[in-house]
Amino acid sequence: MIRLGLQLTLHSGREAFVRLLVTAAAVAVGVALLLGVLAEFHAFQANASQPCWSCTRGAPVPSALPARGELWNDSVDFYQGQTITRLDVAALGSGAPVPAGIARLPAPGEYYASPALAALLRAVPAAELGDRFPGRLAGTIGQPALNGTNDLVVYIGYTPAALKAVPGTSLVTSIATAPPPEVFTSFFRYAFLVGVLAVLFPMLVLISTATRLAADRREERFAALRLVGGTPADIRVIASVEAMVSAFLGAAGGTVIFLLVRPALAGAALIGTPYFESDLTPTAWGYLAMLAGVPVAAAVAALISLRKVQISPLGASRRTTPKPPTFWRLAPLMLGVALFVVGLSATSRDSIGAPAYPGLLITMAGLVIAGPWLTAQAARLFGGVARGSSALLASRRLADNPKAAFRSVTGLAPAGTAIPQLGHDYYTLMAIGLVAAVAVITVTLPLLNRMTAPNTVRFE
Amino acid sequence: MSTPVVLRGCLLEARDIVKSFGQTLALRGASVAVGQGEILAIMGPSGSGKSTLLHCLAGIFQPDRGEVWFDGHRLDTLSEAERTRLRRTAFGFVFQFGQLVPELTAADNIALPLLLNRTSRKQAYKTAGTWLDRLGLGDKGGRRTGELSGGEAQRVAVARALALAPKVVFADEPTGSLDSLAGEKVMDLMTGLARQQGATVVVVTHDARVASYADRVVMVRDGRVSADLGTGGAPRSPAAAAASASASARAVR
Amino acid sequence: MYSQLVSVPLTLLGLLEREPSHGYDLKRDYDAFFGRGKQLPFGQVYATLGRLARDGKIVPGAAEPGDGPDRRRYAITEAGRDEVDTWLAEAVEPEPHLQTVLFAKVTLALMLGKPAEAYLDTQRAAHIRRMQELTEIKRTGPLVDVLLADHALFHLEADLRWIDLTSARLAELAEAVGTR
Numbered sequence: 001m002i003r004l005g006l007q008l009t010l011h012s013g014r015e016a017f018v019r020l021l022v023t024a025a026a027v028a029v030g031v032a033l034l035l036g037v038l039a040e041f042h043a044f045q046a047n048a049s050q051p052c053w054s055c056t057r058g059a060p061v062p063s064a065l066p067a068r069g070e071l072w073n074d075s076v077d078f079y080q081g082q083t084i085t086r087l088d089v090a091a092l093g094s095g096a097p098v099p100a101g102i103a104r105l106p107a108p109g110e111y112y113a114s115p116a117l118a119a120l121l122r123a124v125p126a127a128e129l130g131d132r133f134p135g136r137l138a139g140t141i142g143q144p145a146l147n148g149t150n151d152l153v154v155y156i157g158y159t160p161a162a163l164k165a166v167p168g169t170s171l172v173t174s175i176a177t178a179p180p181p182e183v184f185t186s187f188f189r190y191a192f193l194v195g196v197l198a199v200l201f202p203m204l205v206l207i208s209t210a211t212r213l214a215a216d217r218r219e220e221r222f223a224a225l226r227l228v229g230g231t232p233a234d235i236r237v238i239a240s241v242e243a244m245v246s247a248f249l250g251a252a253g254g255t256v257i258f259l260l261v262r263p264a265l266a267g268a269a270l271i272g273t274p275y276f277e278s279d280l281t282p283t284a285w286g287y288l289a290m291l292a293g294v295p296v297a298a299a300v301a302a303l304i305s306l307r308k309v310q311i312s313p314l315g316a317s318r319r320t321t322p323k324p325p326t327f328w329r330l331a332p333l334m335l336g337v338a339l340f341v342v343g344l345s346a347t348s349r350d351s352i353g354a355p356a357y358p359g360l361l362i363t364m365a366g367l368v369i370a371g372p373w374l375t376a377q378a379a380r381l382f383g384g385v386a387r388g389s390s391a392l393l394a395s396r397r398l399a400d401n402p403k404a405a406f407r408s409v410t411g412l413a414p415a416g417t418a419i420p421q422l423g424h425d426y427y428t429l430m431a432i433g434l435v436a437a438v439a440v441i442t443v444t445l446p447l448l449n450r451m452t453a454p455n456t457v458r459f460e
Numbered sequence: 461m462s463t464p465v466v467l468r469g470c471l472l473e474a475r476d477i478v479k480s481f482g483q484t485l486a487l488r489g490a491s492v493a494v495g496q497g498e499i500l501a502i503m504g505p506s507g508s509g510k511s512t513l514l515h516c517l518a519g520i521f522q523p524d525r526g527e528v529w530f531d532g533h534r535l536d537t538l539s540e541a542e543r544t545r546l547r548r549t550a551f552g553f554v555f556q557f558g559q560l561v562p563e564l565t566a567a568d569n570i571a572l573p574l575l576l577n578r579t580s581r582k583q584a585y586k587t588a589g590t591w592l593d594r595l596g597l598g599d600k601g602g603r604r605t606g607e608l609s610g611g612e613a614q615r616v617a618v619a620r621a622l623a624l625a626p627k628v629v630f631a632d633e634p635t636g637s638l639d640s641l642a643g644e645k646v647m648d649l650m651t652g653l654a655r656q657q658g659a660t661v662v663v664v665t666h667d668a669r670v671a672s673y674a675d676r677v678v679m680v681r682d683g684r685v686s687a688d689l690g691t692g693g694a695p696r697s698p699a700a701a702a703a704s705a706s707a708s709a710r711a712v713r
Numbered sequence: 714m715y716s717q718l719v720s721v722p723l724t725l726l727g728l729l730e731r732e733p734s735h736g737y738d739l740k741r742d743y744d745a746f747f748g749r750g751k752q753l754p755f756g757q758v759y760a761t762l763g764r765l766a767r768d769g770k771i772v773p774g775a776a777e778p779g780d781g782p783d784r785r786r787y788a789i790t791e792a793g794r795d796e797v798d799t800w801l802a803e804a805v806e807p808e809p810h811l812q813t814v815l816f817a818k819v820t821l822a823l824m825l826g827k828p829a830e831a832y833l834d835t836q837r838a839a840h841i842r843r844m845q846e847l848t849e850i851k852r853t854g855p856l857v858d859v860l861l862a863d864h865a866l867f868h869l870e871a872d873l874r875w876i877d878l879t880s881a882r883l884a885e886l887a888e889a890v891g892t893r
Contacts, residue, residue, distance in 0.1 A: 004575055012563035013604055217563075224559045228573035228620065229548020231541060313520050313547070505877070648852065668873045669866055672844035679834075689838040 001234055005241030008221075020246045027250025027298075030203030031290050032257040036265055037199055038282035039258070041192045043275040047147060052180040053100045054085065058170025069173040070096040070105065071163045079129055084117065084152040090163040097175045099155060101145030106157030110138040114146055114153040149266070149274045201368075219311065227313040239306055240299040247298030251290045258282075325372040325402060333366030375402035470529075471496040471660050472628060477516050477526035479509075486512040487523070488683035494628075499651055499661040501674035502685075506666065509683040511632055514664045518551055518630045519543035531627065548573040552621025552629040552659075554650065556636040560617055562606030566597060569605055570620045577624070591619040595649055611642030618650045622657065629654050631663040635670055647673045721753065722761050726789065727797050729771055733788035736762055762787055770796055819879060823887045833880050837873060844869050 009020065058072050065071075070091045077084040091105045098105055102112050111133050113121060118140055121130050133156055141153055163169050222235050230238075266275045282290075340359030379398035386392045472494040479487040486509045494500045494517075504510040515521045516528055519535050520543075528535040530550075535543070552573075553559065560569045567588045574584035592601045595615045605613050614634060621629050634650065635643030651673050654661045663674060671677045679687040721743075728734065728742055740758045765771045770793030774786040789797075822829040847862040847869075854862070879886070 003581075007568070008561075008564070011565075011568070016563055221561050221563075224561045225572070225576070226544070227547065227553055227555075227559050228576060229544055229546075230576045231544050234576060314515070644851075652852075668841060668844055668870050669848075672841060672848040672866070674845070677841050677845075679837075687834055687838070689834075689841045 001237045002241055004234075005238040006245070008238055009242045009245050020249070023246040024249035024253060027203070027247055027294060028253035028257060030199060031251050031254025031294060032261065033199045033254075034196070034203065035255065035258040035282045035286060035290060036261070037192065037195050038286040039262070039265065039280045040275075041196075042281060042283055042286070043279040044192070046279040047275070049179045050144065050147075051100055051175075051177040053145060053175055054087075055178070055180060056172055056174075056176040058172040061164055061169055061171045065092055065160055065164065066171070067093045068095065069093070069171055071158075071160055071169050072172045073163055073166050073169040075168070077132065079120070079124075079152070082150075082152055084154060087153075087155045088158050088163055088166070088169075089155055090158040090160040092160055097172070099145065099175055101141040101143070101153075102139065102155060106135075106138055106155050108157045108159045108162070109135040111135050111154055111156040112139050112141050113137055114141045114151050116150050117152040117154055120152065143276055143278075146276075149276055222311045223313060226311050232311070235311055236303060236306060239302045243298040243302035244295040247295040248291070251294040255287065255290060325376055327373065329370045329373040331366075332362060333370040336363030336366040339363075372403040469496060470494065471498075471531060472517055472662070473529045474513065474517055474523075475527045475529070477513065477523040477528070479512055479516060479521060479523045486683060487516070489526070490680065490683060490685050491526075492517075492678055492685050494660055494662055496660055497655070497658050498676060499654070499674045500663070501671035501677045502662065502664045502680055503666060503668070503671050503677055503689075504680035508680045510664045510680040513680060513685075514630055514632055514662060517662060518553070518628075519546055548577045548624060550627045552624060552626035554614065554617045554621050554629065554631040554634045556633040560605040560613060560620070563604060565602050565604055566592060566608065566612075566616045566619075567601040569616055570623050573620065573624050587623050588619070591623045592616075594653065595619045609642075610638050611645060614638060614642070614646045615649060618646060618653070621650075622653055622659070625657065626659055629659055629661045631661065631665075633665055633667075634663065635665075635667065643670070721757065722765060723797065725758070725761055726765060726770060726793055729787060729789045730794060730797050733774065733786050735784055735786055737784075739787075765793070768792075819883075819886065823883070829883055829886075830880065833876050837876050840869050840873050840876070 010017070054074060056072065061071060070089055073088040075086045075088070077086050087099065089099070089105055090108070096105055101114075106112050113133075118137065121137065124130070133154055135157065138157075141155065146153060218239075222230075222239075225235060225238070226232075262280060263277065266277050266280050336359055338359070340363055343359045376399055379395045379402060383392065383395035383399060386395050470493045474490060474492050476489045476491055477487050478485075478489055488509075490509065490513050492500075492502070492513070502510045502513060512521065516523050516536070519528070519530075519538065522536050526536075530546075535546075538546075547553070561572070564572070567585060570588035570591055571581075571584040574587060575581065579587075589601065592598055595618060597612060597615055597619070600608060600612060600616075605616055608616065617634075621631075629650065631650065635646055638646065647670060651661060661674075663670065665671055677689040678685050679689060681687075724743060725739055728739055734742075736755070736758050739762075740753055740755060743758075744752050762771065766773060766787070769790060771787045771789050774788060819829045819832065822832055844866055847866050851859045851862045
């Protein structure tokens with residue numbers, strides 16, 4: 001039966017195949033964006049959970065130097081507007097703790113530099129930069145100590161005597177391994193969540209819209225299958241296969257797009273310096289979620305839309321006017337807005353915006369739920385002032401089945417609320433891109449559908 | 461070639477069927493019996509309930525009251541799964557619009573009930589090929605049925621119905637959307653090939669010329685089978701037949 | 714709709730427009746295409762030809778040596794051609810045939826309170842039976858028989874439609890009859 005489903009999906013002629021590809025393209029866009037969001041989040045998390053070596057607190061230096069530990073003096077230097085993090089370190093005995101990123105402490109007269117700094121040292125005359133660091137370059141500092149690829153960090157080795165004399169030196173017996181305290185991180189977590197939802201919503205709607213667009217012809221096909229002895233279970237399998245093929249193609253395509261775009265993504269840094277590309281991965285779970293999860297979601301969407309339709313062997317059943325949406329649909333939206341306002345007012349310096357996010361999320365969901373009711377009201381108003389037959393027709397159709405009309409816009413609504421919330425350039429761009437993609441595709445898919453309809457004459 | 465009609469006993473029977481859809485009462489106690497190998501035509505004006513009667517006989521609908529018997533067993537009390545199974549093993553369908561899948565090729569459409577019955581692809585397509593030839597569509601197997609003419613598409617529908625070697629072929633206005641010649645071809649093929657296979661045929665039609673292909677014609681009026689218009693069309697010698705034709709032609713003037 | 718009687722003069726004239734022919738050939742062709750099993754008598758052929766010649770629609774050719782007195786080849790004239798054109802272009806009067814008989818029966822039945830519906834059913838059954846016979850002939854007979862059978866079938870179908878409609882109008886008819 002799966003084979004039959006594959007045959008029906010792939011060998012139904014050029015028009016059906018084009019429709020399959022367009023749907024896959026839509027899914028690919030969504031998947032690429034989602035993978036990007038997940039990758040960014042992972043990179044941000046990796047970054048935020050890195051041990052903060054510079055958070056190490058030392059003790060004042062006693063007059064008699066102990067035999068263990070080391071002397072630390074960390075400072076910040078500048079070169080042409082860029083910050084250089086500088087650590088002067090002197091070992092007090094063997095077994096002194098080694099800061100992140102190097103194998104052993106630099107000996108007096110040695111220093112370790114981050115790759116970016118090393119490159120800079122090579123490029124710039126010594127008088128401008130290199131002379132500041134006494135000694136010779138002994139090696140590079142590894143990734144665990146750095147925030148990003150452009151970080152300028154230098155560990156310089158000194159003798160204990162020399163360093164003791166410098167003000168600001170402290171005695172360090174163990175190096176901090178905890179991540180830096182979360183100040184902005186919860187803010188960014190919510191931002192990511194909103195970003196994910198802003199991408200997820202439209203993509204889910206895209207998948208189900210594309211599935212539903214072929215629906216009228218689908219019903220005929222399934223009726224024909226039922227007539228010649230296909231069971232409802234057979235139909236379900238075939239519908240799932242149809243959905244999964246395009247979804248999987250799209251997920252694969254989206255993964256490829258993401259991999260191609262990834263180097264560019266690294267440049268869109270949230271934290272000021274570009275991410276390490278190795279951090280910028282959605283991780284295996286992310287890939288799995290897309291390649292397995294999206295087809296499964298598509299199959300589920302197809303099955304859900306099938307549930308509402310009783311496929312009888314005799315084909316299209318008579319259409320009855322669906323019930324109009326009730327006023328209660330407005331409730332979640334109002335609740336969400338209320339929560340959002342309350343949350344905003346509760347925002348303090350400590351909890352930057354976080355209390356507002358639940359309200360925002362419920363508002364997004366509420367918009368989707370209230371949509372049909374709003375459409376119905378709009379249609380009624382529009383019908384009242386409509387001049388001309390086509391305007392009147394349109395308003396009547398909207399009022400007759402507002403749910404169907406709203407369906408194609410469902411994805412845009414939450415994305416629309418999300419855009420203003422995401423201040424960062426990258427996300428704004430991404431959200432705008434996605435909204436544009438959804439708009440283009442939801443407009444072109446029906447047109448494509450109409451243009452590629454097979455020339456069967458139907459008498460109703 | 462025509463074989464004598466032998467009523468070897470009743471294959472399919474409806475007893476006092478009552479069926480309504482919402483407020484509309486479509487059948488009010490319709491009864492009809494179809495013998496094995498017989499070609500029965502059910503005539504009647506639109507709204508008389510003749511299509512509903514056909515659907516009840518084929519197990520597509522379950523009547524509100526009454527009984528449907530097929531091959532010695534109750535048909536209307538079978539489960540949906542069982543009745544669906546019958547549609548791919550024992551019943552063939554030729555409806556006015558064929559109910560073919562327009563995006564699939566003719567061969568695909570014919571093979572469909574066989575594939576749904578878990579027949580091997582090789583066997584299913586072999587059978588489809590044979591039937592395409594039998595219906596004069598040998599070169600159209602790879603064409604999508606949406607691209608075929610009405611007559612060709614209906615012939616594909618006939619092939620699809622007969623390919624599963626059914627016990628009964630159910631036809632509902634099979635020539636309704638065809639011109640006279642195409643319709644004649646379809647009826648010729650359908651009745652001729654069905655007779656060859658010993659299949660029973662039940663045709664619903666409002667067209668008397670279609671009904672005249674049948675061995676027996678019944679009338680449906682207001683949800684009941686009101687008249688059995690009798691048996692005719694028994695084979696004769698060509699001379700007698702020709703004489704009869706002239707007599708009919710002359711008498712009609 | 715056609716006139717049920719094929720006009721002999723016009724048909725012969727039409728045949729002559731094809732090519733000039735002898736009377737013998739004309740008769741042979743007429744029997745084959747239009748005779749429907751009935752042969753046209755020679756006498757009628759020559760009488761008709763004579764009339765047509767007198768009316769100036771055909772002209773006899775010279776008598777050919779060695780042939781009998783009737784072996785003349787006739788040819789059509791311009792007037793004859795015009796006549797054929799007019800006849801072909803003209804619509805034929807639709808002819809009610811058995812409807813008149815059945816109408817009388819139905820009317821009487823309604824007047825006398827007898828079951829008109831049943832008479833119509835009987836007629837319908839008879840029609841269907843004949844149509845079944847004709848369809849059987851179409852399956853096995855030569856092409857000419859098929860064409861004839863088609864012709865008859867269409868007519869029978871038309872009759873049946875009239876019977877159906879009358880059936881539907883019985884109530885109206887009964888009223889109309891009752892008030893007379």
